[in-house]
Amino acid sequence: MDGVYAVALPQAAAQLIGVLNAAGHAAYAVGGCVRDSLLGRTPKDWDICTDALPEQVMAAFQAYRVLPTGLKHGTVTVFAEGEGYEITTFRKEAGYSDHRHPDAVAFVSALREDLARRDFTMNAMAYHPQEGLKDYFGGVADLRCGTIRCVGQPAWRFEEDALRMMRALRFAAVYGFTIEAETARAIHACRRLLSCVAPERLRAELDALLCGAAVEKVLLAFPDVIFTLIPELAMAQGFNQHNRYHAYDVWTHTVKSVAAAPQDITLRLTMLLHDVGKPLCFTRDASGVGHFYGHPAAGAQLARGIFARLRYDRATAMQVERLVEQHCRELPPRDKPMRRALNRLGEVGVRQLLAVKRADIKAQAPAVTEERLLTLCQVERCLDEVLAQGACFTLKDLAVSGKDLLELGMQPGPDVGKTLKALLEDVLDGRLENEYEALLETVKKATE
Incomplete structure (x- = not known):
């Protein structure tokens, strides 16, 4: 069949x-x-x-x-x-x-x-x-053709239950189906009714839509529906970036970056919102080149409000906000900055940041993507090498503990924690090896 x-x-x-x-x-x-x-x-x-x-x-x-x-x-x-x-x-x-x-x-x-x-x-x-x-x-004929079609008059169906509009978009993204023309017209016309739906239900449909294999097609066809849920994104549509690194307006770049990310809700939410702050931060220099200084921090702030409105759990919200804020941060393929990144984000966080950067690059101008992706591969190799070395990047990785410092004669109190943090800083910067004797010797000299 x-x-x-x-x-x-x-x-x-x-x-x-x-x-x-x-x-x-x-x-x-x-x-x-x-x-x-x-x-x-x-x-x-x-x-x-x-x-x-x-x-x-x-x-x-x-x-x-x-x-x-x-x-x-x-x-x-x-x-x-x-x-x-x-x-x-x-x-x-x-x-x-x-x-x-x-x-x-x-x-x-x-x-x-x-x-x-x-x-x-x-x-x-x-x-x-x-x-x-x-x-x-x-129904069978529509399944065979990959078509999403309302039973009866589409506008009536959506006026009865506005959530059906988001369900249609979700089915289209997950199954790769096409929304039939009359049904699509009714979705555009009735989208304001989504304000009648509980935020939690909208969020669940949005998450499933974003993780669909055909998300790019849906987001490009129904931006007005997405903007009804997240009006902060509306300015991105048609916003020319005036920069050689970008072949698309902010919205199209955003959509393509979502589709380029792994089908993980944290990463796809990050890509949906990673440039939400750009229109607010746009400037052009004397040469006419566009710049977006400060847009990651502005985007993270906007994301915080969006997540509160759509009732996202705090763990997801904080994770995405952090990735939005960090997505433009340089990460050179060298041991010291990699250790610093691991200290700041942890292994999972660094790998997520690299996935965000890869999706971002894939949605940029084709002329610059190859070189940038090659550099990103070098960063990933550096990460793997640092981890393979068993490098120290958190207090728990230090070869000495608070107990060791107390046995050395330090008095219990805040100085113990301060000393451990100072040792970790020296290890992260490469001034000290993470070795038990070397670390204790450093503490001894500092307390003499």
């Missing part, structure tokens, strides 16, 4: 469908699990829909562990073989005053009516092990 495969229904899901069928009810696997299975992907979970009312579902599964997780919306969770399966009654929805949740839910008896309320055709399919696939809205 041109890349669309058969549904591989787990035994436990088939068993639950069978129990409902035996009790006289219709039941099907539905939604994203069917979509992913048809694409040959392993679904994260399997949802089941049924014409049975919640109390009928609970009655049918008296021999199972059952949790009434969402009775108001017709959802019961049934456990089989250690996994929880959400079983939801066929329903239709009405009124979406908050552009996110239905004001009213009514249970219905027809599968088609239940599928008609769903967001995209590829998510509006159901499957039964004996009856086969139920596809009333062309």
Whole structure:
């Protein structure tokens, strides 16, 4: 079927469908699990829909562990073989005053009516092990073509639940699909409704979108949607850098750097925001060359506000802010500056910084990238050599400890810590070898 495969229904899901069928009810696997299975992907979970009312579902599964997780919306969770399966009654929805949740839910008896309320055709399919696939809205055809298309009128779907717009972008980035023209137009037109969505939900979709293999295509096609979430980036679009190192405006450079980074959320968030401060720091010299002095620090400050608004966890926020602030810092391929960098950032941090620099370079003017990437390879070799030498770059790496200094006769107190830090500075600068006897001898001479 041109890349669309058969549904591989787990035994436990088939068993639950069978129990409902035996009790006289219709039941099907539905939604994203069917979509992913048809694409040959392993679904994260399997949802089941049924014409049975919640109390009928609970009655049918008296021999199972059952949790009434969402009775108001017709959802019961049934456990089989250690996994929880959400079983939801066929329903239709009405009124979406908050552009996110239905004001009213009514249970219905027809599968088609239940599928008609769903967001995209590829998510509006159901499957039964004996009856086969139920596809009333062309989901298989759209999967075959790699198309994301709303069920019904796109604007209505997005006015009902504004988060669907970010879901469309996320699916496009993750699956490499194209958003159908009418659906795309509605996303552009309805993007302001994203302000109705909880920041945490927007953040989750943004993260998944950024880590998608087709992120470049999506960010270039829907910058206005991204700017609705992060207005600080809007000035980057069309901003000419007037610099021979850059062949693109700030936004296009940003997008290409995101795509060039490893599919890790910390690195991709860093690339999304690494130049957010540039438009605020732009100057041109007498020759007309553009400069962005201070933009890393300005970008880190802007990133702090963005992360607070989108409710990012503090660990991720601090990590990205640090990388944004450090991304232009020179890192020569020599032992001393490498030890200093390891002291400042740690091995993980230095490797992240090098990944950021590589992505940044790959998104610059093609005429300068080769030489800069070769230099970066030298820096990486230097890092590996310093680490292979077992170089000292933190207090815990010192050959002596506070206990050694106390045994030498130093009095307990802040002087012990100050002495250890002074020794580390000497080791980092190469004035001292990290050897037990040499370090203690230095301390002895200083205290005589």
